[in-house]
Amino acid sequence: ELKVEQNPLFLSMQEGKNYTIYCNYSTTSDRLYWYRQDPGKSLESLFVLLSNGAVKQEGRLMASLDTKARLSTLHITAAVHDLSATYFCAGGTQGGSEKLVFGKGTKLTVNP
Amino acid sequence: NAGVTQTPKFQVLKTGQSMTLQCAQDMNHEYMSWYRQDPGMGLRLIHYSVGAGITDQGEVPNGYNVSRSTTEDFPLRLLSAAPSQTSVYFCASISGRGYGFETQYFGPGTRLLVL
Numbered sequence: 001e002l003k004v005e006q007n008p009l010f011l012s013m014q015e016g017k018n019y020t021i022y023c024n025y026s027t028t029s030d031r032l033y034w035y036r037q038d039p040g041k042s043l044e045s046l047f048v049l050l051s052n053g054a055v056k057q058e059g060r061l062m063a064s065l066d067t068k069a070r071l072s073t074l075h076i077t078a079a080v081h082d083l084s085a086t087y088f089c090a091g092g093t094q095g096g097s098e099k100l101v102f103g104k105g106t107k108l109t110v111n112p
Numbered sequence: 113n114a115g116v117t118q119t120p121k122f123q124v125l126k127t128g129q130s131m132t133l134q135c136a137q138d139m140n141h142e143y144m145s146w147y148r149q150d151p152g153m154g155l156r157l158i159h160y161s162v163g164a165g166i167t168d169q170g171e172v173p174n175g176y177n178v179s180r181s182t183t184e185d186f187p188l189r190l191l192s193a194a195p196s197q198t199s200v201y202f203c204a205s206i207s208g209r210g211y212g213f214e215t216q217y218f219g220p221g222t223r224l225l226v227l
Contacts, residue, residue, distance in 0.1 A: 033216070042202060042218040043155075088154060096209040097216045098143040098162060099170060102154035 002027050004091050006103035013079050014111055021106045023072040023089035032072045033097060034063050035088045037105070043088065046074075048097070079110045114138050116219035118203050124225045125193040133188040133222050135203030141217075143206040144186040145170070146178065148199040149221075155202065161186055193226045200224070 003026040013019050023032065034046040047056045049065035049072060056063050060083065062075045072089055086107045090100040119134045137144065145160040147170075157170030159178040167178050175197060177189040186205075190197060203219040 035216075042220050043204075043216075044218075045215050048214050090155075096143060097204075097206050097214060098145050098160045098209070099157060099168075100145075100155075101171070102147075102156070104152060104154040 002029055002091050002093055002101045004089060004101050004103040006089055006106050008106060009104060010107050010109075012109045012111060013076075015080055016078050018078065019076050021074040021076075021087055021089075021108075023074070023103055025070050025072075025091045025101075027070075028067075029070075029091035029093055031092045031097070032065050033090045033092065033100065034072075034074055035090065037086045037088065039086075046087075076108070079108075081110050081112060084108055084110045116203055116205055116217050118201075118219035118222050120222060121220065122223045122225075124227065125190075126227055127193060127195060129193050131190050131193065133190070133201055133203075133224075135186045135188065135219060136184050137186075137205040137217070138184065139205060139207060139217070140183060141205035141207055141209075142183065143209050144180070145204045145206075146176075146186070146188045147202045147204065148172065148197075149202060150199050158188065158201075190224075193224075195226045198224060198226045 032049045035043040047063040052067040054065045060077045065072045086105045088105045090102040116137045142163045146158040147155040161167045161180040201222045208214040
């Protein structure tokens with residue numbers, strides 16, 4: 001049974017700083033997803049990582065996947081206030097994202 | 113395209129009542145899912161569907177039924193509401209499923225309060 005753990009669960013950082021959110025998963029997962037959720041809103045897809053060593057970047061966010069370590073990271077570069085949100089990682093086991101196991105989320109607050 | 117729509121946006125039920133949460137998408141996606149989100153718990157899969165007429169259980173299916181008579185609609189039925197079902201419910205559909213450009217589209221959610 002796939003289990004997904006994120007850390008930290010809460011992250012407060014200053015604008016301009018860099019930080020990394022970690023996502024560990026317990027068994028083989030054939031894909032890893034990252035999502036963003038603003039307070040009271042729905043989820044927005046950020047990245048899908050399909051293979052070992054995959055790296056994807058969008059603006060100040062970069063996600064990577066190490067299947068051997070069962071670890072994905074979401075790296076934030078030079079944080080800005082607009083990045084404040086809750087970030088979720090999720091693992092899939094059936095070749096697609098219809099059956100995902102989510103982590104508990106990391107609530108990121110970027111302070112001026 | 114309206115994307116993924118959910119109705120109602122908010123609902124209050126009494127224990128024992130039944131109701132149906134509606135989910136519709138106009139993107140002709142085969143794959144759809146229902147999740148519930150509870151504080152501090154992330155999202156948990158209730159049921160999912162891989163096409164019209166085909167559904168399967170997720171992690172927390174007890175107390176919920178689904179059906180998929182058309183590609184567009186994927187309703188979630190609460191058979192006899194319980195306070196433990198107080199949650200935010202999200203429906204999602206998938207484009208490009210299985211490919212590197214796969215994207216999941218989430219609906220706006222339904223907030224359910226069971227008294």
